[in-house]
Amino acid sequence: MIRESIITTLSAAGEAHIAPMGVIWRDEPVLAPFRPSRTLDNLREHPFAVISHTEDVRVFAGALTGRRDWPVNPASVVRGVVLEGAHFHQEVEVAAVEEDATRPRFRCRVVHEAVHGPFRGFNRAQAAVIEAAILVSRLELLPMEKIEREMEYLRIAVEKTAGPREQEAWGWLAARLAAFRAEKGR
16 A cells, blocks of 8 residues: 655755655555655665655645745654644654665654644545646656646546645646646647
């Protein structure tokens, strides 16, 4: 199972990095950042991370559109940070690394977890924004026709069920897609 989450990692110098990631869940979490990425570099320099679960889909969209300055608090056990407003978080340490040319897998061990408030679930617009964020994260990997077709379908859920946060997040992703098309002359 994969859970879309917000991962925070620290560089060796202690600089926090916030990134959305689908965390692979087996018995323990597996983080599989793409090469190259800051998350990958940070996990190699400092083998700890925090997995935050939030309903605020602006964090997912923001991290992909240059908006990475979200409030954080210190983690409880590992040297790291927790996304402020997370409903639940897990602090993890890397237990083993499986090398891969595209996406190394960091098998982690949960060393601490905490519940901060109720999770009410995602509405259709929030789920659509998360799916759109995944598409935007793969602009260089997927055919543009597929991305545009799926974005058009997801837009329906946003138009029907979004609140202000979801509308803002959708706008950021749509603008990023438009900028990418302009850059590539599409």
